[in-house]
Amino acid sequence: MWFKTKKTSPKKGGAKAAVPKHIGIIMDGNGRWAQKRGLPRTAGHKKGADTLERIIEYCDKIGVKAVTAYAFSTENWSRPKEEVDAIMDMLYNYLLQADKKFGGRNIRFRVIGDLSRFDDKFFGAIRHAEEITAGNDGIIFNIALNYGGRREIAQAASRAARDAAEGRISPEKIDEDYLAKYMYLSDCPSVDLIIRPSGEYRLSNFLLWEAAYAELWFSDTLWPDFSERDLDRAVEDFAARNRRFGGI
DSSP, rough: OTTTTOOOOOTTTGGGGGOOSSSEEOOOOOHHHHTTTOOHHHHHHHHHHHHHHHHHHHHHHOOOOEEEEEEEETGGEEEHHHHHHHHHHHHHHHHTTHHHHHHHHOOOEEESOOOGGSSSHHHHHHHHHHHHHHOOOOEEEEEEEOHHHHHHHHHHHHHHHHHHHTSSSGGOOOOOOHTTTTTTTTTSOOEEEEOOTTOSOOOOSSSTTTTGGGGGEEEEGGGGOOOOOHHHHHHHHHSOOOOTTTOO
């Protein structure tokens, strides 16, 4: 079946001829990775964060223009408080190291999602990390935090409705292009490929608007074990697909 991990032969010119411009990653399997090793789930999240840094560097190397990683969903708050607190502490500490992490690297870092949930300290750390990389023109690294695809669409619709109510646009003029400018990734290349490891086969409310014509690639590998070779396989598979966008 098309969604299975498989070996494919890329089109003429090789995988590099069709490297996706924008990759979305659902970083799934961190907790299971830790449990298999008798470790606390938080150890899996730490290992998963290390994997993400390595994969971002590799994406930059092979010519990917943007990566959006699903770090924490609007639904993840229902997890045990100890796990949620550990994830938030890890994310906050990562943001505090922004000068060290991004200094001297041509990478543009951003956080997307509903950030109203975070206190001033956390929000300030996000903004600092974004500001020190804002002038870079290299790979865009988006972290989806307190993110939900349905919420993103609802918020965009609400903003468009406000524009109509205030007379800036007539309701019948609100179309896909108008809504798109209110999406979090409006200034990024379209999402070409979404990768989900860990053996699950669903989007889990990730990039629902942006995924309209994205290719989907699934793997049984747990995210902390995801390697550069796994990414190569995903890109090779992407390169071999015939993307018609509704045409013939």
